[in-house]
Amino acid sequence: MPTPQIVHLLEELFECIHPERIDDIAKETGFIVRKRSICASDFLAMLFQFHGNVAECSLQELCVKLYTEQEISVSRTAIDKKFSKEAVLFLQRLVQELMLQQRQMQFPSLSLAESWPFVAMRIMDATNVSVPDHLKKRAAPTRQTSGKIQHEYDFLTGQTLFSSIDFRKVNDTKMGAKRIPYLEEQELCMQDLGYFSFQQFEEMKEYKGFFLSKLRNDAYLAFKNPYPSYHPNGKVIESSQYQRIDLVALCEQMEPGECLELEGVHFGRDAHFPARCIIFAHDEAVKERRIKKIDRRATKSGKQPKQVVRKLARITVYMTNLPDSVSAEQVVDLYRLRWQIELQFRVWKDYLDMDHFKVMKRERWLCHLYASLLVVMISQLIAHQLRNMIWEEEKMEISEMVAVRTIATEGLAILYEIYRRKKKSLKDYLLGMTRLLIKTARKPNSRKGTAFQRLLYA
Numbered sequence: 293m294p295t296p297q298i299v300h301l302l303e304e305l306f307e308c309i310h311p312e313r314i315d316d317i318a319k320e321t322g323f324i325v326r327k328r329s330i331c332a333s334d335f336l337a338m339l340f341q342f343h344g345n346v347a348e349c350s351l352q353e354l355c356v357k358l359y360t361e362q363e364i365s366v367s368r369t370a371i372d373k374k375f376s377k378e379a380v381l382f383l384q385r386l387v388q389e390l391m392l393q394q395r396q397m398q399f400p401s402l403s404l405a406e407s408w409p410f411v412a413m414r415i416m417d418a419t420n421v422s423v424p425d426h427l428k429k430r431a432a433p434t435r436q437t438s439g440k441i442q443h444e445y446d447f448l449t450g451q452t453l454f455s456s457i458d459f460r461k462v463n464d465t466k467m468g469a470k471r472i473p474y475l476e477e478q479e480l481c482m483q484d485l486g487y488f489s490f491q492q493f494e495e496m497k498e499y500k501g502f503f504l505s506k507l508r509n510d511a512y513l514a515f516k517n518p519y520p521s522y523h524p525n526g527k528v529i530e531s532s533q534y535q536r537i538d539l540v541a542l543c544e545q546m547e548p549g550e551c552l553e554l555e556g557v558h559f560g561r562d563a564h565f566p567a568r569c570i571i572f573a574h575d576e577a578v579k580e581r582r583i584k585k586i587d588r589r590a591t592k593s594g595k596q597p598k599q600v601v602r603k604l605a606r607i608t609v610y611m612t613n614l615p616d617s618v619s620a621e622q623v624v625d626l627y628r629l630r631w632q633i634e635l636q637f638r639v640w641k642d643y644l645d646m647d648h649f650k651v652m653k654r655e656r657w658l659c660h661l662y663a664s665l666l667v668v669m670i671s672q673l674i675a676h677q678l679r680n681m682i683w684e685e686e687k688m689e690i691s692e693m694v695a696v697r698t699i700a701t702e703g704l705a706i707l708y709e710i711y712r713r714k715k716k717s718l719k720d721y722l723l724g725m726t727r728l729l730i731k732t733a734r735k736p737n738s739r740k741g742t743a744f745q746r747l748l749y750a
Contacts, residue, residue, distance in 0.1 A: 296719075302674065303711070306707075306708070306711045309708070310712075314386065315333070317332070317382060321378055323378040329365075329370075330374065338354065338357060338361075344668075345645045348650070354371050383662035387662055390670065402447075402448040402680045409617065412478075413482065414475075415629070418464055419440075419641070419647075420647075421441065421646065423438050434654050440462055449676060450674075454474070455665065455669065457661060465488070468489065469491075480502040481503045482626070482629070483505065485507075493567070493611075496613075503612060504627055505612070506610055509608075512560055512561040513554075543573070550572075551570065568616075568623075569609065570609070570610040572624050578606065583605050586601060639697050646665075667704060671696050671704055674707075675695035675696045675699045678690070679729070690733045698725070
């Protein structure tokens, strides 16, 4: 059950939102100028009670919650005034402080089989929070706009490694480059095609890290030609240096479920980037679903897809620099774990209502976004540490979605109240939360084994 190490980590994590510390941040950002009935820690506790979602609840509900939970009586007008530009800066600073605090802490990691060459699994992706089309006209005077959240976390610890909210068009590749300086040796980076960049893969190699990425099915793959053609002056004809691989012919020869690794492959018509190439063949059902998806995209964009893309719909191509000790089948299994971040986004939107939208003043909506992000980051870390501990001690895998949702909606507000009021031991409450997760969030054993089992018994 909850170890002293986990309790200590939680206390250390909460240091960045200690009442005295956030009072200082509130003064620095101008959120609190002089003593008021609602101090900075009261405001934060109120946000935690609504798991950061101050877009869905009314001002009246916020007033009632403050009175019933903290015995603070204020008017709706007073609450509304709290959602100011300074409040947005205050919450932005808290997110930054939490990121800095996490980087300075050492988190217990999920136990891996000794054969795995990496020590962390960095998964990065982005999700949008958009103004619904039918509300865009009404929202225009409030200056509410769509935003994009870039998020990266370590699957083995739950630690948030990179997070950013942008309210303008942002290129995923450029955002992906911002996390490169923070990479450490033997960390594995996984992301979708939006972050694909040969330059970044090269930098990851320089940092002695690993990458694993999917490729577009019509991507350029080639072997180095051992017998290139030459100009009369003796120079090699560049177009003859590489011989493109016929993926369509390979695709037609592969059986459903077959995993094939090609040796000596270079990627990109101009980059000629050397890396391991693994091809996985899906069955006809997956092929049909993919073709339907291709057709839907074509209908939306008005552009006809290349015929080769439809022909290659039944295969997935992976590129990685993981050593040969990691088999082709294991590479495919590892990339499937990238889906975990999609499950995180589903928790954010389906259960924490992070993308909930209604017309309100811009400052309150921004407070909603940053408060939700703060709740998610803390809850994700606590949930991962508890589920890792349950796996280590009970060999029982707990649903990541259920664990994060439970901590965010039920546990975080109580944990913070215990921490700031010192009402009772954090360990006692964590013990009860652990027992609850064991009873309500247990994952069924799948035929192929759970994610933890695949990582442990490589």
